[in-house]
Amino acid sequence: MDLRDKVTAIIAEQAMLEPGEVKPEHSPADLGIDSLGLVESIFAIEEAFDISVPFNANAPEESDFDISTVAAITDAVERLVQEQHASA
Amino acid sequence: MSGGLRRVVITGAGTINSLGHDVASTMEAMREGRCGIGPLDLRDVERLSVQIGAQVKGYDEQAHFNRQQIALYDRFTQFTLLAARQAMAHSGISFSDEESEMSGVVLGTAGGGVNTWDENYRSVYEEGKNRVHPFVVPKLMNNAAASHVSMEYNLRGPSFTVATACASSNHAMGLAFQMVRSGMCRAMLTGGAEAMLCFGGVKAWEGLRVMSKDACRPFSANRNGMVQGEGAAVFVFEEYEHARARGAEILAEVSGFGMTADAADIVMPSKQGAERAMRIAMRDAGLSPGEVGYINAHGTGTAANDKSECAAVAHVFGAAADDLMISSTKSMHGHLIGGTGAVELLACLMALREGVIAPTIGFEAPDPECALDVVPNVAREARVTAVLSNAFAFGGLNAVLALRAA
Secondary structure, three states: OOHHHHHHHHHHHHHOOOHHHOOOOOOOOOOOOOHHHHHHHHHHHHHHHOOOOOOOOOOHHHOOOOOOOHHHHHHHHHHHHHHHOOOO | OOOOOOOEEEEEEEEEEOOEOOHHHHHHHHHHOOOOOEEOOOOOHHHOOOOEEEOOOOOOHHHOOOHHHHHHOOHHHHHHHHHHHHHHHHHOOOOOHHHHHOEEEEEEOOOOOHHHHHHHHHHHHHOOOOOOOOOHHHHHOOOHHHHHHHHHHOOOOOEEEEOOHHHHHHHHHHHHHHHHHOOOOOEEEEEEEEOOOOHHHHHHHHOOOOEOOOOOOOOEOOOOOEOEEOEEEEEEEEEHHHHHHOOOOOOEEEEEEEEEEOOOOOOOOOHHHHHHHHHHHHHHHOOOHHHOOEEEOOOOOOHHHHHHHHHHHHHHHHHHHHHOEEEOOHHHHOEOHHHHHHHHHHHHHHHHHHOEEOOEOOOOOEOHHHOOEOOEOOOEEOOOOEEEEEEEEOOOEEEEEEEEOO
16 A cells, blocks of 8 residues: 555545545545544554654644645655655 | 522632742732743653643642652642642631531542652553552542542531543532532632643643644734643632631632533534533623623633634623633643633632733734733733633533622
């Protein structure tokens, strides 16, 4: 499973959907994921990829982690994996 | 004196928190708008992503308690006992045998002996020990503080601990008020405490991602979360005629209490639940919105609470909101979780007795969604005769106290 599929699977599980139902252009709200669900998804992403995601639920738009769509989240995770595992 | 409702007054107060180790120093800090938040000094702090908090500084448990007591008293119990001793001395109250059976202790705490849990989990999980100290359970239990206060003052009436997260102390004080008002009790020691600033206590909060990494800025457009604090405050709630008969100094009258449940979401606050709690407290106290001059806000500094609380206040107060001051002293002493309402009641006493409104410090930019007079950054002199103290907890449990000047 590549990174994109893994992120999609995590988001799908949170949304209680099949991975095939989650499209890159979907926002978390489109999928019925509320703020608490989003925090839980980010935790799952951190655990799955062994990364630390900069995200403050008080100011999501100011966090250095774009959560606007599934595609944006995937890109951000890809970047964080590269940054944080660069030395590995 | 039989039958009808009694009036309830506050005749003693005590505290220890990040702003000071007693009421006078805490109020002085509130007047000066001093901040008790700073870098956390605790074990493994480097593994925390949130490294600030409002810790009680310069505290030496051995200066107050002997070895046997320390073996039994978690930090939250120690803070409670110190605050209770101050409150009892301040009040000057003493109890006949009959009165001590009609007086008790109702305290709020969310976590109880969190440091004791943390230390002992560390010992068995991290250090692999297979034996813990025999007093772990009586030390960590949430009612330990209430029990030790009852023992120290031989109070044998209704005594228990209330745990409603961030509203614990307000619920505790509201119940104490109702018990004195009904005639069931003559006097109550009430308030609350929290001591959650240890590795596990902060780590758990980090998970929710509602904590600020730099400062607590309630109502400010650039606020980015809450900051934890620790400490305790305890008050003597006394039946008015009893206080008057012994010539006690009356600090304020507790005049109303409102409590509601949102029945909606486990973390997101509801405007309606907050509104109803404020309305019920005012109705209970016989207060109209125009009579309330100050509200000590729940004001956590999170995006969600401050917006929802301001909307609720604006709706309940209507045109009277223009003349209302509302501040969050959590900007100074941090969020004491289950103990927060107790420490915040001190700001209410200061407003009623001294005519000084504690400020919301850290205020940098107005937020159109918090368009109330939040007393930004600098304390203000103002004469107020009635106040509210708000507490809106996780779990959607709301508790609002109403006080009048003595």
